[in-house]
Amino acid sequence: MRLSRFFLPVLKETPADAQIVSHRLMLRAGMIRQEAAGIYSWLPLGFRVLKKIEQIVREEQDRAGAIELLMPTLQPADLWRESGRYEDYGKEMLRIVDRHERDLLYGPTNEEMITAIFRSYCRSYKDLPKILYHIQWKFRDEIRPRFGVMRGREFLMKDSYSFDLDEASARRAYNRMFVAYLNTFDRLGLKAVPMRADTGPIGGDLSHEFIILAETGESEVFCDSALVDMGAPGLDVDFDGDLQPLVDARTSLYAATEEMHEAERFAAEVPEERRLSARGIEVGHIFYFGTKYSAPLGANVTHPDGKDRPVHMGSYGVGVSRLLGAIIEAHHDEAGCIWPESVAPFGVGIINLKPGDADTDAACQSAYDALVKAGKDPLLDDTHERPGGKFATMDLIGVPWQLITGPRGLKEGKVEIKRRATGERFEVSLESALSQLT
Numbered sequence: 001m002r003l004s005r006f007f008l009p010v011l012k013e014t015p016a017d018a019q020i021v022s023h024r025l026m027l028r029a030g031m032i033r034q035e036a037a038g039i040y041s042w043l044p045l046g047f048r049v050l051k052k053i054e055q056i057v058r059e060e061q062d063r064a065g066a067i068e069l070l071m072p073t074l075q076p077a078d079l080w081r082e083s084g085r086y087e088d089y090g091k092e093m094l095r096i097v098d099r100h101e102r103d104l105l106y107g108p109t110n111e112e113m114i115t116a117i118f119r120s121y122c123r124s125y126k127d128l129p130k131i132l133y134h135i136q137w138k139f140r141d142e143i144r145p146r147f148g149v150m151r152g153r154e155f156l157m158k159d160s161y162s163f164d165l166d167e168a169s170a171r172r173a174y175n176r177m178f179v180a181y182l183n184t185f186d187r188l189g190l191k192a193v194p195m196r197a198d199t200g201p202i203g204g205d206l207s208h209e210f211i212i213l214a215e216t217g218e219s220e221v222f223c224d225s226a227l228v229d230m231g232a233p234g235l236d237v238d239f240d241g242d243l244q245p246l247v248d249a250r251t252s253l254y255a256a257t258e259e260m261h262e263a264e265r266f267a268a269e270v271p272e273e274r275r276l277s278a279r280g281i282e283v284g285h286i287f288y289f290g291t292k293y294s295a296p297l298g299a300n301v302t303h304p305d306g307k308d309r310p311v312h313m314g315s316y317g318v319g320v321s322r323l324l325g326a327i328i329e330a331h332h333d334e335a336g337c338i339w340p341e342s343v344a345p346f347g348v349g350i351i352n353l354k355p356g357d358a359d360t361d362a363a364c365q366s367a368y369d370a371l372v373k374a375g376k377d378p379l380l381d382d383t384h385e386r387p388g389g390k391f392a393t394m395d396l397i398g399v400p401w402q403l404i405t406g407p408r409g410l411k412e413g414k415v416e417i418k419r420r421a422t423g424e425r426f427e428v429s430l431e432s433a434l435s436q437l438t
């Protein structure tokens, strides 16, 4: 992409009302634009990152055996009357009446709808187990949307739903998602800690939140610090095998959100030097809630003994749009974002220090062509901005590598590459720069 043809409305000044660094940087870097409280347009740079995050979430769901579909954002109120949540959900629910005076709502989550889909087609234990998921926009009329996309009103969520014969089988689905989440957040460059969590409006009696430790996080959490560096299970995990030991290794160590925290247990179970209390960002939340929705909605299957019983279910959410904020909170410096290569909007930023100078233009073009060919998705700053401004913009938008070319360096056959995450700079020939970057 050539910057002169892109659409990157960076802001010179820091927006006053943005209280946390991820919100400030997303506005300054021209990634989002607020259209209303908690409702954003995703400008090209932010949208590129959102799609990369979404794709990694998708790949790890598929690896875990979940099947993707897509449900609408709008839902009939009658479904929620069947489950009894239409009234309970309260003011966070955006209720809509269509031209035929029918009650609709903008879905905050999809337990009812996915259960209605399941009950329409699945009647036998032979149809189980199933994990179905979609990646779809949700609406929750938060009383105080804040921190940019971190707590929006319209936000993108991956929500999966599992259907099993009984609790034992449902726990295997829960374990699949637990492991898939650890791998997902690891691929996003995040250290996510699974914590015992409250089940809230979703319900059930088994739930874990996946928390990124960050001082600007809204959640207060307490855990055994040994959990933080435990690493992810790895992409070669056998999802058809017994995942319980992997899950037990993590859930046997103390980790709880504020609502679930038990100070005495914390003191008794965790050696003092490993007691970590911190603030964190909830990027995922998984639940097992048995027949909470399948019973009222009549989602029954015939068991091998011929008896009909409601299926056992769980739901598993990831805050896809929230993850942009979480990744910036975890990876930034005073100059701007520092995107992990897996989700960076561009792989390499080429800076032409003197557009119009034949040698420099030629060097930039050949670097650009080589990087495109290598699938590195380069951004070429071919604008007539002064060099200082070019460096500042490339640092702000957080592209992991910069390739800087100008007439002086080229005279000595040199270009400069800079690693954004560490600031390291290397003066090398264009050839060796390209062999390093491709």
Ligand SMILES: Nc1ncnc2c1ncn2[C@@H]1O[C@H](COS(=O)(=O)NC(=O)[C@@H](N)CS)[C@@H](O)[C@H]1O
Residues within 6 Å of the ligand: 108, 109, 110, 111, 140, 142, 149, 150, 151, 152, 153, 155, 157, 158, 159, 160, 202, 282, 283, 284, 285, 315, 316, 317, 318, 319, 320, 321, 322
């Ligand atoms: N207002 C919000 N803005 C941005 N992300 C949000 C918001 N509310 C929730 N999320 C994200 O969505 C994830 C799942 O939301 S949830 O309420 O915990 N779980 C569910 O809705 C279940 N139906 C899981 S499928 C959360 O872990 C969080 O990362």
